[in-house]
Amino acid sequence: MRKLDLYIGTTVLWSIVAVLLVITGLAVLFAFIDQLGDLEGGYTLKEALIYVALTTPRRLYDVLPMSALIGCLVGLGSLASSSELTVMRAAGVSLTRIVWAVMKPLLLLMALGLVIAEYVAPWSEVQAQARRSLIQAEGKTQSSKHGMWHRQGHEYIHINSVQPDGRLIGVTRYEFDDERQLVRSSFAREARFVDDGQWLLKRVAATRLFERHSEVEQLAEERWNIALTPRLLNTVVMEPDALPISGLWSYGRYLADQGLSAGRYWLAFWEKLLQPVVTGVLVLMAISFIFGPLRSVTLGQRLFTGVVVGFVFRIVQDLLGPASLVFGFAPLVAVLVPAAVCAVIGLWLLRRAG
Template identity: 30%
Template structure:
């Protein structure tokens, strides 16, 4: 069995790598064509576009791993069937359960690789790619908003710790590639949502440890109860600079522009908690978080889907037809996986249910396929 295990593993890994390289080459070409209109804007040159596309490849590896595993495994098992190798293996007392066990061991390797690309490589490369592109494009491509970007955090007694004493709404007109904020407005409320302070600043820079330094600051303080008699108690002050401690960091601001599917589970968990603490809708990020946790195991489901093809002999269709079937099954899985994410948000389904249903549907399809080929 060790020899068979090694033989299965070598052939499947080789086929999966070949399919993955083909998919990456195809989508790299499409991405490069999409980047060409941005070339020569600011300092963005063709080498920047090529580098940007290359940095996006780890994200595609993560997304296409289940599809590549499905197509590669179908190809190998179809070759075994067409050469009668699988028939000989079965005659040598290899049961369906033993074959499935060998595929699971190989699939676990792809599960680990998918986790590594999804959690470590792809999120970091995506952030670096976006930062590189914005820096090369310069001010012409800074994140600028018509009505400003809005976000919210909590005000605590001792900065980031202690009891909650209020909330702060932050509005930013423009975010530069170096995380500098331009035209900043902050509205601070007490626990009863009475406006107590309004702060405007020309710009702000991040100093680290949750500290933002505001420049050219205008601060207006309001009394707890504002009436005609209290209008004289409204105080306005001006400062050259002022430090503000906030839960909002450049990482949280970058999340607002990032595709949740390209974020790591750790970042998603942190941002989801931030939204929950501020009583904001986090459904989209919760679904993305659970998809991030469960998606790597979809490679095992794809292995199970490929196994019935080993029982189909040449008379049931050539290898090319089986590969085409694998491509179509992979595309359907990819589309259904995306579809359920949107359906989950529209129907407020539990995030875990939304993330798991596509994999369970295809696992059921794999079991039905195995039952059919064994009976026939």
């Protein structure tokens, strides 16, 4: 029985890996084509290739659930087409054992996905974003394409680029009074985090606004007291779906402490945390299809079904996620509802097949 489990698991696992490489390759190709529109100045074709290469781990992680669904349909479907599953069932192998044989190697793939999401993809994404932002925002007081905005108290801040070493490039600050009147604006070429918990701004050009006049000042250095550490800033500058689970948790709590909306970050947190569950549910549904409506169809029909189901699932997720932010229900619900529906369908079909 152990050899049988190994045979089933290996067949399905290699099919999933093959599909994962194909879908990731397509995602990388489309990303590269998208970057061609941003080629200007120092951002050359070589830099675009480097950026796409560095963002590949995130893209691989994003397509893992769909790849697992389609790969399981292909791998297990090949066993069904050659009547091997029929022979196994006739020999007394239970449906539960076949499901477990498929799920065992998938657990390894899920664990690898979590490692990529928590450690590999965030690091490479920081490198990619920092490199591109530094090149495209060079010499500009404020980059309209890249960088990030942040608010703390009465101060609005734009940062062109956050480097992996914690150094900030191009810091624009707008300070308002209690009546929401602009009282000071400034631009610093660079900022570094110093030991006393403050930032040291360098080469600062500032303008103070008064009721009837303004004053311009040039400063070599200026202290800046703000509750943002380099670690938090590396979180702020990234899109939520590119952040690690721990970063989403810490930044979500930071935004809550500041009285700011953290819905997007909690939604991304639950999506990443529950992705192994979602992947397992999609594979369960794929298994139920093989023993149910897709038992005797062609490989092309199985591929088509997998793509359609995967896209429908992703569309429902993408609709429920923003809906939770607009209508105010818990992001956890938006993540669990599609998975729960798929689990019910899969278990119902397996029960009929059993």
